[in-house]
Amino acid sequence: MIAVEHFRKQYGDFVAVAGASFEVPAGAIAALVGPNGAGKTTTIRTLCGILRPTSGTIRVAGCDLADDPLGVKQRAAYVPDDPPLFDTLTVWEHLKFIASAYRLVDWEPEADGLLEQFELAEKKHTLASELSRGMRQKVAIACVYLRRPDVLLLDEPMTGLDPSSIRTLKEMIAQQGARGATVLVSSHLLSLVDDLCDHLVLIRRGSVLFHGPMSQARREFGGPNQSLEEVFFRLTSEAERSV
Numbered sequence: 001m002i003a004v005e006h007f008r009k010q011y012g013d014f015v016a017v018a019g020a021s022f023e024v025p026a027g028a029i030a031a032l033v034g035p036n037g038a039g040k041t042t043t044i045r046t047l048c049g050i051l052r053p054t055s056g057t058i059r060v061a062g063c064d065l066a067d068d069p070l071g072v073k074q075r076a077a078y079v080p081d082d083p084p085l086f087d088t089l090t091v092w093e094h095l096k097f098i099a100s101a102y103r104l105v106d107w108e109p110e111a112d113g114l115l116e117q118f119e120l121a122e123k124k125h126t127l128a129s130e131l132s133r134g135m136r137q138k139v140a141i142a143c144v145y146l147r148r149p150d151v152l153l154l155d156e157p158m159t160g161l162d163p164s165s166i167r168t169l170k171e172m173i174a175q176q177g178a179r180g181a182t183v184l185v186s187s188h189l190l191s192l193v194d195d196l197c198d199h200l201v202l203i204r205r206g207s208v209l210f211h212g213p214m215s216q217a218r219r220e221f222g223g224p225n226q227s228l229e230e231v232f233f234r235l236t237s238e239a240e241r242s243v
């Protein structure tokens, strides 16, 4: 689970997130959406312990971020939109490194399975520096899947992936939810997260406009087609008008 209360993040005097509160229950797959600069990356990077909140309470996978940051880092995994890999390690060596850092046992069959699923098997012994952008993204995602984290934080995971990889990734995200992991996916590709996510967190200019089940958002704001795109435009334009 993810529980955020009155979360505020300032960069100097600039308020990037202004007292956001939302919850994502265990096993839910939530879309974190909002216009450019809304505070999505700031929120995700705070949830995984990379950024310190200016104020507020954050609980991730049962751990309070202020009291037990290591607990959060052990249980949550974050994939940034342009994941850094080690240029001098091969794909397989990345998986081996993760297995060793997190003391995983008998991880090899699962790692091989992930490479198959992500169509990376033939690149198993290729250096990261020789991979395409989409392949690097898939290696980073395979590394976090190998850990089986309780909470997965994915920042724009579909950017740069081809249609077949997007389909695979969506199936694999759904599998993570089915095994009980909580997933928060930040994305601008509304049509791609629409059918994947059962919860929604919509933010704009650092404030939460909606959080809760996707079905509720569709019913209340989705218009005749009940699409996430419609929810997005209704809520963000209403907020624009009320300024």
Ligand SMILES: Nc1ncnc2c1ncn2[C@@H]1O[C@H](COP(=O)(O)OP(=O)(O)OP(=O)(O)O)[C@@H](O)[C@H]1O
Pocket (backbone or CB within 6 Å): 011, 014, 016, 034, 035, 036, 037, 038, 039, 040, 041, 042, 043
């Ligand atoms: N290190 C920083 N120093 C100062 N301001 C920052 C910093 N990082 C982000 N910001 C500002 O905080 C706000 C939120 O940025 P953030 O990257 O969280 O937004 P986002 O919703 O992820 O945007 P996008 O959809 O464009 O990726 C923006 O106005 C941004 O300029």
